[in-house]
Amino acid sequence: MSTLAEVNNNIDQQEQYLRSLTKTFTGIEKPLKHFKPVETLSELISELHKVFDSDRVNIEYVNHLMLSYKSNPAEWKKFAKFDRYRYTRNLVDAGNGKFNLMILCWGEGHGSAIHDHADSHCFMKILRGELQEVRYAWPTNGATTEQLPTGDIGSNDEHMTEYDGEELQEISRSTVETDSVCYINDTLGLHRVENPSHSESAVSLHLYCPPFNACSIFNKKTGKRTSCNVTFWSKFGEKRDKTATTTASPEDN
Ligand SMILES: N[C@@H](CS(=O)O)C(=O)O
């Protein structure tokens, strides 16, 4: 049996190692040939748990696992809960505190604000439909940070006061199709994601490691940075109990 101090020390070591990998890892495009593909969502989850049991996580293998899973709606539909107004974040697995696996549901035209990923790895796999990802370079000037009154990554327009900075530079724009995986971390830039369709919804599976519950959003015109909490619309297939929370979030509006 490990002591609590040993467990915490292991988490710290893994976290440090994972964060160091965000400086160099850029993602892989295809599953790795010498590794088995995963057949089901449960297999993906149990394989992820095995990988994250080690201090030295093989991040390429994590990418392989996300790529090799073939979307099967019967396996994920219980987590896919939509809201009329904004995209939702639905927790699938909390990864023993080492990663978060979640399903995001995007109604027609729903999108995120321009944001970073809190020094974590972000893998986004499309399970249904397609999403557009627009990437931006970090603002060149030191932007100020303030806490948003409501935790909300869905939109930032109403919170922006005057700020004298430069417009964010777009560095790429791509459409991510069903079963493809898009990878980003803070070294690679900022992004915003949108379901461009006016008739179809979209669903994506996101893996974040280490997990985070706050990130920053950025104003496109000025580069102004604002910190923002991120919350879950549902956890483990159950809609969050609204009476049990005091934190404001996208769905409260
Ligand atoms: N990173 C965003 C989703 S996306 O727009 O990449 C989130 O976790 O809510």
Ligand SMILES: [Fe+2]
């Ligand atoms: Fe993102």
